[in-house]
Structures are given as structure tokens and as C-alpha cells.
Amino acid sequence: MSKPKKLIFKNGKRVLVDFDEVSRSEYDKQYNRRRAVEKPDYLKFYHSTQWQKVRAEAMTRDLDLCVRCGNKGYLVDHIVPSEDDWSNRYDVDNLETLCKKCHQLKTKREWTKRHKGVQRAMKVHVISGYPGSGMASYVASKVDTSHDLVFDYDLLMSSLNGNLIESIYSDNDNQSNNQDKLSNIKSRLHQSNVDIYEYVELIYEMILRKLRTERTFNNVWILRTFPDERLKNLLVTTGYDVEYLRLDTTREECTRRLKTVGRYTDSMSTTMDKIDRLDDEGLFDDYKLIKTKKRKK
Incomplete structure (x- = not known):
């Protein structure tokens, strides 16, 4: 004996379906x-x-x-x-x-x-430093790629403006240790596009909203050149275990590195001036200084 049918609306149309x-x-x-x-x-x-x-x-x-x-x-x-x-x-x-x-x-x-999903005891790490201080390298040495979240402004900008793709596929026929080619890749990875800035900020703001209730990750790594009051005020209310870290790479060393890869510009100098000013105002007082290995010249 077949099942009885009933008439319902489905996708805006009246159709006969099984009664159950x-x-x-x-x-x-x-x-x-x-x-x-x-x-x-x-x-x-x-x-x-x-x-x-x-x-x-x-x-x-x-x-x-x-x-x-x-x-x-x-x-x-x-x-x-x-x-x-x-x-x-x-x-x-x-x-x-x-x-x-x-x-x-x-x-x-x-x-x-x-x-x-798995609930984890999430820890938030806010990383700061001069441009060229090695924030990305530091995080890369610590991150658990299976259960961590990383927000890196420079890397996100590079992925949105196409420089990351260009860097991956350029010189594909000769992936050698040629220092000039490596320097060119690093330079392209940090090229900014003012038209894309708004999109990077939207992603950052989305992360801030999600962090209010997030418990999925082991660690969240946020790379910020300057202190951000929005982030700080949010983290105070979430109850997360939070640490603020600042790489101790000196301004002189960062300047040398940036000039080596062709990234040092007037805007970089202005950024460093602002960091020094904020430091004098005490906005980095909550940051723990992290010693980094000095690169050979």
C-alpha cells in the first residue's frame, strides 16, 4: 500500500509529497x-x-x-x-x-x-615591531598550522593585490638561492595598495567581532605595527589569556634590512617615527620585549 500524499508549497509551487x-x-x-x-x-x-x-x-x-x-x-x-x-x-x-x-x-x-566542534583554551598573542623586525618569521616559528589563526596585515595585503601570487610563480624555472631574486620577492610581498586597505580593515574588523565568542583555536596571532585600542578593549572583556609581545629588533637594524630588499621609503621612516612617539607616550608599556636573533650582514 502506497503512502498517503499531502499538498504543500515547495519553492513557491503547490506539490504533492509523502504525508510524513x-x-x-x-x-x-x-x-x-x-x-x-x-x-x-x-x-x-x-x-x-x-x-x-x-x-x-x-x-x-x-x-x-x-x-x-x-x-x-x-x-x-x-x-x-x-x-x-x-x-x-x-x-x-x-x-x-x-x-x-x-x-x-x-x-x-x-x-x-x-x-x-572542539572547544579549546584559546590564547591571543598580539605581536608588534618596526617594519622589517621579523614579526612574520617569529610567528611562523611558533604557529600550529592545524589549530591556530594568524592575521598578518602585510601578507593579507599581498594576497589581495596579487603580489603573493606573482611572487610564488615568478622565476619558476629557477628556484635557486639567488639573493637578488629572493630580495625582489620580499619587496613585492610588502607592496601596499591604498585601494585595498579598506578590505584588509574589513577582514580585521570581522575577526574582532568573531573573537568575542571564539573558542575554536589554540592560538590567535595578530600582527599589528601600532597598538589598537579597539582590540585591547575587546580582549579585556573576553576573558582570554592574552599576551602583548614586541620584537627588540632596533630601528637601525630594521632600516638596514629594508634598504637591502628595496623596501625603505619615506613612509617607512614616518611609520618608525610614529612607533617611537607611541613608545614615548607609554602605549607599549604592556608589551613584553622578545629578543630576536641578529642576522648576519
Whole structure:
């Protein structure tokens, strides 16, 4: 005997399905009924005037488009789920417009991470130093590539402006120890593009939002030339184990290194001047000085 059928709406059309099949709309109704009992604050929040106002603000900002795929956006979602950070539920900077498909994929990833992911005792390392001080090399010697997160401004800039790709594939026919070629590669890796700066900052701001509730990594390494009050204020409230490190490579040594690879410019000198000024103002007082090996000249 065949199963009885029922008529439901599926993808905007009326279709016959097996009687025991649960449709999306039925699932949503069951989910909302369960949430009304278990989490009544959620329903009050999503029906509040304040939420409707901030939701409309986010959709206007995103031009009613899904920020992930560019298709028509229908839903406004919390980047850091409100379940993880309830106090941040009205922050428009923590909202993004999504289409239904992208929202479903994000929700699935969040569920998997919450229910099947590993919670780790995460430590945050904030690394600072003069340009050319060797911050990336220091982190590379410490990082666990399987369970660590690294934010390196220079490397991210290089990947977005194409210099990283160019460096990997240039001189592909002669991967020798030719010092001139290595110097050229290092120089390209640190070329900046002012048009891309905004995108690097957006990624950094996204990391800051996620760090509010993150427990997935063993270590998070953040390479910052200058102290950042936003980061410092955030880390004070998260309860993470945090250390601030500063490489002891001198300004004179960093200048020599930068000139060797053709990276020393007026802007580098200005950056170093700012670091010295912030140091005089005591903004590096919380940083532990790390001794680095001196390179042979």
C-alpha cells in the first residue's frame, strides 16, 4: 500500500509529497513554537520595533543584496550569532544581509561548529615591531598550522593585490638561492595598495567581532605595527589569556634590512617615527620585549 500524499508549497509551487515529509514552512512553525517555550526572549527581540529599525538599516546599507553571493537578499543575519553574544544583537555592524541559500549554509556551519566542534583554551598573542623586525618569521616559528589563526596585515595585503601570487610563480624555472631574486620577492610581498586597505580593515574588523565568542583555536596571532585600542578593549572583556609581545629588533637594524630588499621609503621612516612617539607616550608599556636573533650582514 502506497503512502498517503499531502499538498504543500515547495519553492513557491503547490506539490504533492509523502504525508510524513516535513516541509520547510512546517519546520519553521515547529521551530518557532519550540523557541516560544524555551527562549521567549528571542521572539520578543525579533518582534521588537528596535530590531525592525536596525534590520531595515542593515538592508539599506547592503542595498538589499546578499553580501556573500550578490543575489537578492531576504534575511538579515547576525555575523556573531545572538545565541553566542546576546548583548551585541542590536549592533548594525554585526549584521549582514543574506539570501536564503547563503543563510542556510551559514546556519549549518554554525550548528556543526557549536555541536561538533572542539572547544579549546584559546590564547591571543598580539605581536608588534618596526617594519622589517621579523614579526612574520617569529610567528611562523611558533604557529600550529592545524589549530591556530594568524592575521598578518602585510601578507593579507599581498594576497589581495596579487603580489603573493606573482611572487610564488615568478622565476619558476629557477628556484635557486639567488639573493637578488629572493630580495625582489620580499619587496613585492610588502607592496601596499591604498585601494585595498579598506578590505584588509574589513577582514580585521570581522575577526574582532568573531573573537568575542571564539573558542575554536589554540592560538590567535595578530600582527599589528601600532597598538589598537579597539582590540585591547575587546580582549579585556573576553576573558582570554592574552599576551602583548614586541620584537627588540632596533630601528637601525630594521632600516638596514629594508634598504637591502628595496623596501625603505619615506613612509617607512614616518611609520618608525610614529612607533617611537607611541613608545614615548607609554602605549607599549604592556608589551613584553622578545629578543630576536641578529642576522648576519
